[in-house]
Amino acid sequence: MADISGVPHLFGGENALRDDLKARLERAGLHVTSAIAGTRGAAHALARHGGGIIPDGRLAEGIGPLPISALRVDHDTTEALSRVGLVRIADLIALPRAPLARRFGPGLILRLDQALGAQSEPVAAEPDAPHFGVRMTLPEPIGLQADVMAGLERLLDRLCDKLFATHRGARRLRLELHRVDHVAAQIEIGLARPMRDPVRIAALFAKGVEGVESGFGIEAMRLSAPLTEPLPPEQIGDGPTVGHEDVLADLLSSVGNRIGFDRVLRLLPATSLIPERSFLLAPAAYSEPEPLVHYSGAKRPITLFPPEPVTAASGTPPASFRWRRMRFTTLRAAGPERITPEWWFDDPAWRSGLRDYWRIETREGPRLWLFVTPQTTAGLALPATARAQNWYVQGEFA
């Protein structure tokens, strides 16, 4: 929707303007239907029903043949009108208005008037999106780290005010330092949570500023927030000024800025009875912590690894066995915990079928989580050595 009052003559008339617009859009690969009319309502109606130009003062004829649905009225009203045989806009224009308004409400009349120009409906431009960037040009070049930090603090104050005004917080910040010799240095930091607290953000910049070569001095600084997220204002009350989550977020930010945010992981609970699928690993900065649901089953080992075969196992549960070239003797065993694969999900690791898990305390110290797949050898007359191949270690208890 564009207000083209006073513009067409620049293009050589309305027709030429419309053709020009069409040609340009077609070049961009868009096929459009457009309409020019004296009112917003009429242009809307015509653009959706073939397009064209309605000359000044002939609005009623121009949109008369169009269906009533073109008038931006709801479906119910259109249906109700068609029930009494009123299908086109021309049918409505001809009717006395008071009975019409009585039956179908003022909304219909309003839309009709807007289309016919009896009711004004101005076109207004949309506001620009807020821009999060501030800069500072220094009267004298600076070179000291403390000076840069002081400048950064001033910039941050201004930026955070802007963020506050729009209820947003920064997730990514970029500081550009322009040197006298026209070389620019960039420091970019990420934040684990959206944030607009200047003091805490400044702390995260410290390490980056340290590494900047100032050369003959820095004469201008620019700070921008390329990535922001909504952050509603918080109530300030008693208690510590920096909450527990904020401390964790700061830690994640500082660690993440050093080793990369995708390497700082968080364990999340997952609901599955298959041990290796009973948890999820997610980048900490991009996930919310979830409370651990109450777990009521048998104890799980603290470390879990892909199954490693055990050799020289004897008996069920094995009285002694070798694992990682070490010899173990069973002191105490608890089990079996029988877990079957998820039948609807074809997991290659579980193709061998159900597993009987045993918790085995060894005389040597380690408490291991062993499992056996009994069905693979059941019914086959195999020597005991082959049978022993069925035992695996999958985890170790603390």
Place this chain on the structure above:
Amino acid sequence: MIAPCVQPYAELCVTSNFTFLTGASHPEELVTRAAELGLAAIAITDRNSVAGVVRAFSALKELARLRDEASATTEAAQDGPTIRSQHVTDHSSRQTVPHFTGRTAAPAPQDAPLPKLIAGARLVLTDSAVEWLALPTDLAAWSRLTRLLSLGKRRAAKGECHLNRGDVAEWGTGLILIALPPDPLDDAQPLNTRADLQSLARLFPGQCFLGAAPLYDGRDQNRIDQLAILAQGLNLPMVALGDVLMHRSARRPLADVLTCLRVGCTIDNIGEQRLANGERRLKTGAEMARLFHRHPAAIRRTLEIADRCAFRLDDLRYQYPDEAQDGEPAQDRLERLAREGLRWRYPAGPPPKIVHRVEKELSLIREVDYAPYFLTVHDIVQFARAQGILCQGRGSAANSVVCYLLGITEVPPESITLIFERFISKERGEPPDIDVDFEHERREEVIQWIYDRYGRERAGLTATVIHFRSRAAIREVGKVMGLSQDVIARLSGQIWGWSSAAPGEERLRDAGLSVEDRRVQLAVQLIGEIIGFPRHLSQHVGGFVITNGRLDELCPIENAAMEDRTVIEWDKDDIDALGLLKVDILALGMLTCIRKAFGLLADHRGQRLTLANVPPEDPPVYDMLCRADAIGVFQVESRAQLNFLPRMRPRKFYDLVCEVAIVRPGPIQGGMVHPFINRRMGREKVEDLGPAMMEVLGRTYGVPLFQEQAMQIAVVAAGFSPAEADRLRRSLATFKRMGTIGSFRDRFVSGMLERGYDADFAARCFAQIEGFGSYGFPESHAASFARLVYISAWLKCHHQAVFTCALLNSQPMGFYAPAQLVRDARDHGVEVRPVSVNHSIWDCTLEPRTDGGLALRLGFRQIKGLREEDAAWIAAARGNGYPDVESLWRRAGVHPSALERLAEADSFANLGLSRRDALWSAKALTAPAPLPLFGADGEGGTEPAVDLPQMTLGQEMIEDYLSLRLSLRAHPIELLRASLPESMAHDRLSQASGRVTVTGLVITRQRPGTASGVIFLTLEDETGTANVVVWKKVYETFRKAVIAGRLIQVTGRIERDGPVTHLIAEQVEDVSHLLATLGRPVMIEANDGRADETKRPVGGSIRSTARHPREQARKLFPSRDFH
């Protein structure tokens, strides 16, 4: 096979699939498996319910019968050598089992004694985490258990049961109570648990036990030890339990799917709620002993408990109400009533044959002591008569002179063959069976009267178990397995009606699914497994169980979904198995129609008729039926019957009896139709089957049509004992479930062969008995129906206007929609007048014409969406008529939306207001009630007049259909005729030959289950109807047009069968889009919502519910589809 185990064990905690959406095995499967494993006993303990125990009981009886048979004839042991390739190793149970085929194979008889069945329940309390298994030790305890359950169920909504600790304490005497406490290793409130256990243990010393079930989660030893300590501390002996959920671990996937259905998630989100392993299955004693090796007493105690539970379901002594009145014993009263009956039924004195027969019947009734039963039915019928409710009895026991004399049936015993043996017999020990049909609009009065008379504790409706059928199974399992909504819709949309088969490969391909996909395979397998699972209990159409004592001491009573109804937990097969009597209080629309027609005749013609005094054997009536002019006539109006009438050419009442009985699953499956017609028309000789057979088959030309004839053949020709023959029919359902039908068939056929009958005839007779299993049709039954056929045909023949009016006022009923009924009436020269605000009332009425005839005035009930109350106000406030729309609004005080409905139905036409003008005026009235200020003397003022565009004929007609579902103006095809030059008018079909094309609205669509996939369509155009036959192959090609078309064009060959003309379809085209050209562009959609079998809605969520009301109205031109 499993080696017979030495360790005896009784499983006391088994959840069957009657704990809906939880248990994953049928009670039959559990019992069979328990017998295979050689368990000493099995208890069926469903959650707050005993709904499944009778099935288990019947299954056990069937197993016992099989074993007896096997020991009698050693050859049956040959069931034996197991075919290895049909067996697979079941991973979870590590046992070799027969490959799963969806049905339990007939179990191989073993020497070990069959397990004992303990009927019990698992009590889940609202105020305690401890659940209790309640196992009754004797009959008194069982009664207390059922009363306890009734108490909980009557308190709660349908399907729920609210019990608390106090209730158990009150009713627990005599019950073995086994506590199932929360897991002691993970109990948040161990003190509460302890207190709960202690309180009951103190109340019922020696009755309470503590159950311990292994979970196989690696902590079993620890758990059992903990429970043993708890048991010691509370002095509750510990008992080993399996907490069984399924009969084999192969049911684990299904159990998970059921869990998903219960909690409402998909299989991918089921998470930890799935079964970790398949160990909740039935196990052998040896395996249980291994698990409880440190507590052998826990195993031993299961047997002690099983021994203490002496209650068996056949101990249920059922006492029928004695029906004595004023000190007169029931038998005396019955005999007195019968004598009175002889006097009023035969004013000229009864024939000696009848008197003799009555004596015989009465003495038999005395012997088996069934007099109260007949009196109950008599009293119910008396009540109905007193209220002016038409009713009529049928059923096997109604097949008697006594019933005729008591006024229960209206069929004179002289007119049919009454086989005395079929009446009731001592040796069969079967309860008598009388069904009574009542007017469908007033049946509720009768039901409430029965509740009032016997009280809620003594009378209850039987239940009907609603099973998963194809459509529901696909929808629900598909959703769980994560198939998308549109795929599910496509899969289930292709199912015709209620089918009970999983979708085949072709269906899957049609729906765009890959057959190789593992998910799809799993889903299909699960759909196959879940079909036949009970889903919930519903109420039976009208089977009442009435007792002398308290009914809730026999079985639990619960609230039905319908207000003021109470239902017991067992269905009719269960009741049968236990020998309980039931009276069927059924609803029949035609009785309503006949009563209304009689009323209209009395009002307009002064003719007072009853069911008994309609002029009999009137030749014009039979002439009409021979012409197949029977739209609206009871029973014979269906497509198959209409085709059959001209061939049958009924000339007397008994012909109608045969006519009614022959187009039924029994005779059709038995291939009896063609021999009957051929012999009747003299094209085939009646072969003599010997005097024993001819006595029964003589009147039907040696062809068995009725149920008792088929049974008699089993006795006379196949050498069954009467009891066996009857059990065969009654227990067909059980036999099919247990897979033991085959042995019966062999015996039947070989029995007939031995006696020199034709093998083909024998096979057909057996097929007929199988057909009767689902829907039995004895002669008296057919005779009762035939009376209604005759009466309705008489009404149609002599009083077409009255008949149509009564039919319209009794809707919904019958085979045809109002549009066809009205059209038929007009074809017979009845003037039909449109709905008018100044003439109509709610019902359709008759108006006298100047020539003395009667015209039919359509009533407001035809207008869609108009309420009866509004119609009453309009009629009451009418006075000298309404001059305009506004006056109707002011005087009748109806809501403006009702005015719009009236306007849309063009009911202001006689005020000179066109449909649009009326709607325009109605639209102006937006306030729900008139405001005083703007009245006639107010300040409203007059509106400027408005000229609205006129409607075309096509538009008017479409609007008629939208609002009334019929149009008196024109037939749609009439307006389309010009654009259908190649189509032949239907009335010219009878002269046509060769290949022709016809076009018409689909009015009925039928696929009889007996016709192997053939579909019968009835098309209608402005000149008449056409019968189209679509063979299976053509149907496959034009599936969509055949199922979904409203207006279709069929090209095919003409085929004649006597006077009936068929069009054998070769090409079918859906031309419904032409209908849209008639008026404004509305899309016509295939739906009636009432009788359309092809388009049952597939779950509310799939079809968008947010439809515009006008779009809803697009369900134009409905067809009635049957299968």
